[in-house]
Amino acid sequence: MQSTVIARPVNTAMGKRRKLSPESVWDYEAVLKAFEAVGAAAIHVPRMYSHLVKHPGSSWHDVPEFPKAAIAALDAGFALHTTTVLEVQRSRDGSTTKLLVRLQDGLQVEAVVMEYDNTARYSGTEEPPPTPQQLPEPELGTGDDDGQHEQEQTTAQQQQRTQQQQQQQDDDDDDDEAEYFDAVCSLGEALGGRKKHVGGRRSTLCVSSEVGCAMGCTFCATGTMGFTADLTAGEIVEQLVHARGVSTIRNVVFMGMGEPLNNYEAVRSAVHMMTDSRFFALRRRKVTVSTVGVIPRLLQMADDMPGVSLALSLHAPTQELRQTIVPSAKAFKLDRLMAALDEYQRRTKLRVFVEYVMLGPDVNCTTAHAHQLGALLRGKDLLVNLIPWNPILSPSMAFAAPEEGATAAFHRILRYEYAVNCTIRAEKGQDISGACGQLVLEHGGRVASGDGTGGSTAGGTGGACSSGGGKLADVEDLLAAPPGVKQQAAAVVVG
Numbered sequence: 185m186q187s188t189v190i191a192r193p194v195n196t197a198m199g200k201r202r203k204l205s206p207e208s209v210w211d212y213e214a215v216l217k218a219f220e221a222v223g224a225a226a227i228h229v230p231r232m233y234s235h236l237v238k239h240p241g242s243s244w245h246d247v248p249e250f251p252k253a254a255i256a257a258l259d260a261g262f263a264l265h266t267t268t269v270l271e272v273q274r275s276r277d278g279s280t281t282k283l284l285v286r287l288q289d290g291l292q293v294e295a296v297v298m299e300y301d302n303t304a305r306y307s308g309t310e311e312p313p314p315t316p317q318q319l320p321e322p323e324l325g326t327g328d329d330d331g332q333h334e335q336e337q338t339t340a341q342q343q344q345r346t347q348q349q350q351q352q353q354d355d356d357d358d359d360d361e362a363e364y365f366d367a368v369c370s371l372g373e374a375l376g377g378r379k380k381h382v383g384g385r386r387s388t389l390c391v392s393s394e395v396g397c398a399m400g401c402t403f404c405a406t407g408t409m410g411f412t413a414d415l416t417a418g419e420i421v422e423q424l425v426h427a428r429g430v431s432t433i434r435n436v437v438f439m440g441m442g443e444p445l446n447n448y449e450a451v452r453s454a455v456h457m458m459t460d461s462r463f464f465a466l467r468r469r470k471v472t473v474s475t476v477g478v479i480p481r482l483l484q485m486a487d488d489m490p491g492v493s494l495a496l497s498l499h500a501p502t503q504e505l506r507q508t509i510v511p512s513a514k515a516f517k518l519d520r521l522m523a524a525l526d527e528y529q530r531r532t533k534l535r536v537f538v539e540y541v542m543l544g545p546d547v548n549c550t551t552a553h554a555h556q557l558g559a560l561l562r563g564k565d566l567l568v569n570l571i572p573w574n575p576i577l578s579p580s581m582a583f584a585a586p587e588e589g590a591t592a593a594f595h596r597i598l599r600y601e602y603a604v605n606c607t608i609r610a611e612k613g614q615d616i617s618g619a620c621g622q623l624v625l626e627h628g629g630r631v632a633s634g635d636g637t638g639g640s641t642a643g644g645t646g647g648a649c650s651s652g653g654g655k656l657a658d659v660e661d662l663l664a665a666p667p668g669v670k671q672q673a674a675a676v677v678v679g
């Protein structure tokens with residue numbers, strides 16, 4: 185367990201300064217700047233992204249009627265991929281695929297894809313499901329558009345898009361919360377009795393936002409590494425580009441390596457790219473940003489990323505306990521965090537997901553803790569996800585699994601004594617260390633050197649900032665993947 189912590193709550197100036205050359209074409213702001221510098225009209229930027237997203241493997245040279253100045257600018261300073269998939273690992277049950285991604289300067293991160301289907305979603309209940317009256321109300325989704333480009337469109341286009349969005353919302357609104365279970369928590373335990381989703385399989389990508397992490401959460405493999413560097417927006421988006429070669433991605437969770445709100449601008453830009461209807465067009469509610477509670481950024485997120493889901497990694501019901509598990513809580517105290525959460529919800533009107541790693545022996549998972557947590561969260565529009573600690577995954581850490589029955593008892597107290605929406609996570613992909621907090625350990629926990637020869641990985645996810653979903657369907661998918669994935673087809677580990 186890590187005892188010394190370097191809290192880096194907001195300041196992102198520490199760590200390795202990185203300037204990519206060439207830059208990633210998926211870095212929206214950088215591309216905009218390049219267009220501006222050569223006098224190319226900005227309107228061609230979304231046209232290019234629309235083409236690249238619709239035609240994986242194509243380049244800006246293939247975009248119809250693309251200005252020569254823009255092509256020259258991109259040729260001079262940008263690449264379709266600045267990252268390479270070094271290794272693709274697939275879990276034995278086929279549900280999880282882990283991508284080891286090498287950055288341009290040799291640093292490495294991991295992205296995890298988990299795939300869920302309808303049957304898996306409703307399995308694994310540990311007690312009878314709650315009655316329909318006890319189920320959380322479905323939330324209304326939000327639009328996918330930022331509004332900044334709506335003025336560019338004609339009224340007819342807007343109407344058509346509105347109809348399409350409404351249709352999609354009609355299809356999906358009932359399942360917003362279910363998607364979260366699929367994406368982040370897993371079980372249908374709290375979904376029993378609800379209609380089954382008819383959309384078939386859906387995949388979730390868990391992305392990393394930093395190499396290492398400064399927050400030092402004591403249960404987290406990434407937290408033991410310290411902070412090395414921020415990823416650029418383009419490097420974050422490239423994880424999605426690579427993952428699309430593995431599976432169709434419907435959800436993205438910023439729960440991989442790093443505290444996303446410590447790399448705020450890159451995360452904001454990447455989220456914009458992922459959710460804008462001209463680009464990847466993911467529904468905002470299906471993109472989840474996780475944080476241990478960087479309060480100023482959390483409130484900024486409410487304004488900058490409207491409609492995007494927030495997951496708060498709480499892990500303790502009191503300030504005293506929390507600062508021993510999540511050291512950054514010394515800077516962002518629990519009372520201020522809960523007030524910020526209230527303000528966030530006042531501004532966004534969105535349900536917030538709360539991550540709670542159940543750490544034994546009795547660290548934060550006794551019935552007394554459950555009552556404290558229930559009292560803290562009672563009356564709030566939250567969904568608590570209990571994550572039982574699995575010591576097999578991180579044997580070097582001084583935690584144990586919760587005692588038998590402790591998680592179920594904890595759940596019952598929250599749900600039935602305090603009316604707090606709550607579910608229990610079942611891990612996926614454990615045999616490839618694709619579950620919470622393990623990725624870095626498998627590769628030795630060292631950060632690769634800048635020359636790319638340092639070996640090991642910077643990948644890794646914390647119990648809250650972690651986990652993803654999806655599987656590698658078959659080799660044909662890899663063959664249709666972008667170059668970075670395709671060339672690694674031989675590295676697939678089939679469990």
Ligand code: SF4
Binds near residue numbers: 407408440442649
């Ligand atoms: S749990 Fe998240 S915030 Fe905490 S150290 Fe791990 S990656 Fe960082």
